[in-house]
Amino acid sequence: MGSLRFVWASLWRKKTRALLTILSLICAFLLFGLLQALAVFFTAGADFVGASRLIVQSRVSFTDSLPLRLLPEIESVPGVKAVSHDQWFGGVVGENTPVFTFATDPARLRVAYPEWVMGDAEWRAFEQTRTGAIVGRVVADQRGWKVGDKLPLRSNIFPQKDGSMTWEFDVVGIYDGLDASWQSQTQSVYVNHAYFSEASQFGGGLAGIFAVVLEDVNRADEVARAIDARFLNSPYETKTQSEKDFNKGFFAQIGDIGLIVSLILVAVFFTILTLTGNTMAQAVRERIPELAVLKTLGFSDTRVTVLVLGEALLLCLIGGFAGMALASVMIGGLAQAAPQFFGAVRADATVWLQAVAAMLVLALAVGLPPALRAGRLRIVDALAGR
Numbered sequence: 001m002g003s004l005r006f007v008w009a010s011l012w013r014k015k016t017r018a019l020l021t022i023l024s025l026i027c028a029f030l031l032f033g034l035l036q037a038l039a040v041f042f043t044a045g046a047d048f049v050g051a052s053r054l055i056v057q058s059r060v061s062f063t064d065s066l067p068l069r070l071l072p073e074i075e076s077v078p079g080v081k082a083v084s085h086d087q088w089f090g091g092v093v094g095e096n097t098p099v100f101t102f103a104t105d106p107a108r109l110r111v112a113y114p115e116w117v118m119g120d121a122e123w124r125a126f127e128q129t130r131t132g133a134i135v136g137r138v139v140a141d142q143r144g145w146k147v148g149d150k151l152p153l154r155s156n157i158f159p160q161k162d163g164s165m166t167w168e169f170d171v172v173g174i175y176d177g178l179d180a181s182w183q184s185q186t187q188s189v190y191v192n193h194a195y196f197s198e199a200s201q202f203g204g205g206l207a208g209i210f211a212v213v214l215e216d217v218n219r220a221d222e223v224a225r226a227i228d229a230r231f232l233n234s235p236y237e238t239k240t241q242s243e244k245d246f247n248k249g250f251f252a253q254i255g256d257i258g259l260i261v262s263l264i265l266v267a268v269f270f271t272i273l274t275l276t277g278n279t280m281a282q283a284v285r286e287r288i289p290e291l292a293v294l295k296t297l298g299f300s301d302t303r304v305t306v307l308v309l310g311e312a313l314l315l316c317l318i319g320g321f322a323g324m325a326l327a328s329v330m331i332g333g334l335a336q337a338a339p340q341f342f343g344a345v346r347a348d349a350t351v352w353l354q355a356v357a358a359m360l361v362l363a364l365a366v367g368l369p370p371a372l373r374a375g376r377l378r379i380v381d382a383l384a385g386r
Helices: 003-011 015-044 068-075 106-112 120-128 137-143 193-199 217-230 243-252 257-286 288-296 301-337 349-375 379-383
Strands: 053-058 080-088 091-093 097-104 132-136 150-155 166-177 188-192 209-214 238-242
Touching: 003 301, 015 257, 015 301, 015 349, 053 217, 053 243, 068 080, 068 209, 068 217, 080 106, 080 193, 097 106, 097 150, 097 193, 106 120, 106 188, 106 209, 120 132, 120 166, 120 188, 132 137, 137 166, 150 188, 166 188, 188 193, 209 217, 217 238, 238 243, 257 288, 257 301, 257 349, 288 301, 288 379, 301 349
Parallel strands: 097 188, 132 166
Antiparallel strands: 053 209, 053 238, 080 097, 080 209, 091 097, 091 150, 132 188, 150 166
């Protein structure tokens, strides 16, 4: 019998115990895959954003809007190529489904975000239509929106001058992303800031953030310091940072995702380590006479050690890969069901490499102690039941 067949047969010696242990490992790595994919998205998922842009927000918080009159002052800072501005609209569709909605200047948005791809005619319509709105491909496909539709949006922040929280816009364009990463981010709605400013009770002269396009990306720190220095000790002090850092800060409002995930996974793997370690130790104890017979037949101490360690490795790999495969399927389902939240979450190569590393470490931790015990086993003592 080959070594692999022997390890396989040893693993299924107690079928019920082996199956329950594998199911526990599947659950552990399912949770690992889901949480780690979210952690990678929140902590590194913004890596694809434009390196040539800075985001200017209020020094207090990005929820504290800045006056639009700051825009020409920001434009005048050396090293600034162009400036766009967005105001969070707080859009809601249907009963209570949020959709990322921003009031923006169409012409400035097109210059600042060339990653949003749309036809010239649609860009012109967005600029020229007072009640115009453009929607991302992902959210348009999800909602069945198309050009020419009337788009009723309820704002949970800004009422119109008549007190109504319900706004109506005309869909004049559907924008796509420049590449796959940006395509997954086409989940927002942009409305014409001129109409928003004219029709809202308040907030018309405000911008939640300014997006600054740099002439030279190597001068990003210099330009950021210059912008913040210009408004230092004013009623509207600013905080300027890279777009990547801004996105991470936005997600950090939820909490320290990396720490939360790490604490959960430590608890899960401590439990699995105890469970699987006990399974392996019990399996070796039950087979001590058999291991002694193997040594009697000429199996070396090293080979017996490797066989027991291989059993632990096979156990962890079966449960780990099954759990990760299930996690990938579930992440894909979540992305289809709620693309505005999970569209960019992926169980990518980084997550899989981390999972494989976790499988190997777990196998070593639970398999090495009983494997060493089996390797040091004395034939006489084992056959005598000592």
